[in-house]
Amino acid sequence: ETGVTQTPRHLVMGMTNKKSLKCEQHLGHNAMYWYKQSAKKPLELMFVYSLEERVENNSVPSRFSPECPNSSHLFLHLHTLQPEDSALYLCASSIGTSGTYNEQFFGPGTRLTVL
Amino acid sequence: RKEVEQDPGPFNVPEGATVAFNCTYSNSASQSFFWYRQDCRKEPKLLMSVYSSGNEDGRFTAQLNRASQYISLLIRDSKLSDSATYLCVVSPYSGGYQKVTFGTGTKLQVIP
Numbered sequence: 001e002t003g004v005t006q007t008p009r010h011l012v013m014g015m016t017n018k019k020s021l022k023c024e025q026h027l028g029h030n031a032m033y034w035y036k037q038s039a040k041k042p043l044e045l046m047f048v049y050s051l052e053e054r055v056e057n058n059s060v061p062s063r064f065s066p067e068c069p070n071s072s073h074l075f076l077h078l079h080t081l082q083p084e085d086s087a088l089y090l091c092a093s094s095i096g097t098s099g100t101y102n103e104q105f106f107g108p109g110t111r112l113t114v115l
Numbered sequence: 116r117k118e119v120e121q122d123p124g125p126f127n128v129p130e131g132a133t134v135a136f137n138c139t140y141s142n143s144a145s146q147s148f149f150w151y152r153q154d155c156r157k158e159p160k161l162l163m164s165v166y167s168s169g170n171e172d173g174r175f176t177a178q179l180n181r182a183s184q185y186i187s188l189l190i191r192d193s194k195l196s197d198s199a200t201y202l203c204v205v206s207p208y209s210g211g212y213q214k215v216t217f218g219t220g221t222k223l224q225v226i227p
Contacts, residue, residue, distance in 0.1 A: 042220070043217040104161070
């Protein structure tokens, strides 16, 4: 496979469930990102990992817990979510080294519905 | 003032028309600029980076105006397949990992 892949593509969960979103990049990149996209809102950056270290955490509620076991994989663990957390969750990666523009490449997203 | 502002549109243009979008940004220290396109219910895809001297890729031309703090995207000879939402993206960094800010997007509808 090439590019950035995400699983599952669709997820419906209750507020008491625990689930995880998975992202994998096959581009040899060093930085990975989680974004949330809600209707009529711009993409919101949630977390950034650079070389497997979390470097940004944009005041995201603790019910979202990221994990980056290696530079190719990124997870978002979800627990006790709220209906307003329903959104498209996008993973992205970039080269992550200095001296380049570092465009980000996105996965197809996981469309999450919280009941 | 929002960090990145775009006219949400929609811009409805006939095939073959030329259309231009602007995007203003508030952080004068911004270093990197991009245009992405996003089709309905799909992920954003990089359209082009925006360089200081301006750059062109086929029918698409991007310009940066640092003095007035805006970037622009010009699409010539619009095709039906150009219909999408165009996202302006700005970053204070020129390299390394990118803490970027996305605009809300400008919707373009090319009509036959």
